[in-house]
Amino acid sequence: MKARELLIAISIALMVLLLAYVIELGGLGPLAPYALRDIARAYLEYVYNPWNVTASSMALEAVTAIVWDYRGLDTYFETSVLFVAIVGVATLYRGYRELRGLGGVGLSEIVKTSTRVLIPLILVAGASIAIHGHLTPGGGFQGGSFMAVLMVLLVVVFSLDYAFEKGLTSSRLLAIRSAGLVGILLTSVALLIAGVVAGAGAYVFQNMAREGSDLSMPSWFLDRPLGGTLFLFNVFESLAVVSGLTLTFIVLALRKEEVDQALATGEWCE
Amino acid sequence: MISLLLVILGLTLIAIGVFFDFVGALGLLRLPNFYTRLHAATAGAIGGAVVPMLGASLLALGAEYLGPQRFFLAGAAFASSILLMILAQAGSHALARATYISQGAPLEPIEYDALRERGRGGS
Numbered sequence: 001m002k003a004r005e006l007l008i009a010i011s012i013a014l015m016v017l018l019l020a021y022v023i024e025l026g027g028l029g030p031l032a033p034y035a036l037r038d039i040a041r042a043y044l045e046y047v048y049n050p051w052n053v054t055a056s057s058m059a060l061e062a063v064t065a066i067v068w069d070y071r072g073l074d075t076y077f078e079t080s081v082l083f084v085a086i087v088g089v090a091t092l093y094r095g096y097r098e099l100r101g102l103g104g105v106g107l108s109e110i111v112k113t114s115t116r117v118l119i120p121l122i123l124v125a126g127a128s129i130a131i132h133g134h135l136t137p138g139g140g141f142q143g144g145s146f147m148a149v150l151m152v153l154l155v156v157v158f159s160l161d162y163a164f165e166k167g168l169t170s171s172r173l174l175a176i177r178s179a180g181l182v183g184i185l186l187t188s189v190a191l192l193i194a195g196v197v198a199g200a201g202a203y204v205f206q207n208m209a210r211e212g213s214d215l216s217m218p219s220w221f222l223d224r225p226l227g228g229t230l231f232l233f234n235v236f237e238s239l240a241v242v243s244g245l246t247l248t249f250i251v252l253a254l255r256k257e258e259v260d261q262a263l264a265t266g267e268w269c270e
Numbered sequence: 271m272i273s274l275l276l277v278i279l280g281l282t283l284i285a286i287g288v289f290f291d292f293v294g295a296l297g298l299l300r301l302p303n304f305y306t307r308l309h310a311a312t313a314g315a316i317g318g319a320v321v322p323m324l325g326a327s328l329l330a331l332g333a334e335y336l337g338p339q340r341f342f343l344a345g346a347a348f349a350s351s352i353l354l355m356i357l358a359q360a361g362s363h364a365l366a367r368a369t370y371i372s373q374g375a376p377l378e379p380i381e382y383d384a385l386r387e388r389g390r391g392g393s
Contacts, residue, residue, distance in 0.1 A: 111363060
């Protein structure tokens with residue numbers, strides 16, 4: 001047994017060493033290819049291009065520009081899928097009541113104090129990831145998930161009672177979630193509505209001025225690039241994600257007394 | 271001169287961190303029950319991550335060839351080390367307390383159980 005363990009240890013160490021040696025010699029080829037593919041080069045050239053606005057989204061972050069501008073419709077349906085999933089979770093537990101005063105006290109004072117230190121940091125970091133999504137890596141979904149972690153921490157550390165007391169009720173969360181989705185919908189057709197009203201040509205999911213349409217979202221905020229719809233999409237998406245994920249977690253964390261009635265009445269619960 | 275001092279100090283802190291990591295790994299393998307192993311893991315987290323990260327921040331401050339970038343490195347390392355110092359102990363405490371209350375791990379070998387007299391897992 002001893003010899004076998006030794007053999008395993010030596011072989012693992014040898015594997016790591018030899019693999020490192022092979023990679024160092026370039027035996028697996030360059031890990032990051034040196035040459036950009038044409039499509040990547042085109043996106044990099046057009047993402048922020050004030051001299052060719054009709055093909056640009058005027059944002060500094062290529063990933064966000066592709067996700068919310070060049071393939072915005074796809075991302076819209078991704079968000080809808082997430083919404084449908086959350087509605088599904090809420091439907092499974094339909095008829096539950098949120099009870100106060102079940103005696104949840106949360107974790108100990110040490111953990112609570114450490115979490116209190118952490119709360120503003122997580123909130124600021126998540127908000128900045130979402131709001132700066134068109135400038136730095138990140139975006140609405142990432143920032144929203146970041147803030148949802150904070151809500152999960154609140155529920156776990158301070159108990160569900162505390163969360164309900166602070167106003168994290170499921171109806172309110174669902175309302176915020178729907179507001180975020182409506183905001184995304186309105187942002188995507190905002191220029192179309194403006195075009196119809198003004199009698200000019202416009203497209204769905206239009207961001208900057210395109211061929212055949214001079215309408216444009218604002219591309220600068222003071223001295224910062226704004227990315228037009230990207231900024232709005234990120235803000236609304238982060239709202240939708242933080243409320244949706246929090247709602248899911250709260251529903252999954254419900255106590256027995258709260259789901260008893262929903263489970264007992266069965267399928268036909270009014 | 272001052273940068274050489276910073277580099278020496280940073281390398282010393284990193285060496286201390288290596289020692290703590292080694293002790294933590296040894297304790298994780300050799301100590302008898304869950305709580306003592308958790309203690310070893312926390313020694314590895316505080317002594318083996320917070321201290322060397324402080325060392326890395328000093329090291330970055332002393333490395334003048336990095337240019338102005340070194341201040342970003344130093345600041346990030348310092349902030350993460352302080353955050354980890356606040357959070358690692360809270361995580362270990364929560365784990366140990368939850369395990370004690372739910373009796374999820376055997377207490378033996380144990381000399382004296384102060385928490386039993388206080389009723390529930392303390393605060």
